[in-house]
Amino acid sequence: AGGLMEHRSAILASRGFLTLSLPYFNYKDLVEQLSEITLDYFEEAVNWLSSLDCVEGDKIGVIGVSAGGQLSLLMGSYFNNISAIIPISTSNFIPHFSI
Numbered sequence: 424a425g426g427l428m429e430h431r432s433a434i435l436a437s438r439g440f441l442t443l444s445l446p447y448f449n450y451k452d453l454v455e456q457l458s459e460i461t462l463d464y465f466e467e468a469v470n471w472l473s474s475l476d477c478v479e480g481d482k483i484g485v486i487g488v489s490a491g492g493q494l495s496l497l498m499g500s501y502f503n504n505i506s507a508i509i510p511i512s513t514s515n516f517i518p519h520f521s522i
Contacts, residue, residue, distance in 0.1 A: 466501075
């Protein structure tokens with residue numbers, strides 16, 4: 424489906440995490456296919472969040488549904504500054520993404 428799901432960020436924000444709702448495909452000028460996604464896009468966003476003065480250490484969380492859940496698992500595996508991962512309705516098999 425893709426798009427932007429801001430309401431999901433509110434779950435982590437309500438627990439003290441700084442959040443950013445980040446669309447990653449099929450939204451405005453972003454890629455249209457899951458196979459075109461790379462982790463670089465997400466790494467840039469996480470690094471930007473980490474650089475903000477209001478971020479307390481590694482208090483960054485990722486929540487994702489379906490393919491977004493797979494991405495959240497990848498991000499938690501590759502990015503040291505993520506401390507919460509909430510994958511929803513996903514699998515541990517990740518066929519779509521370039522690392």
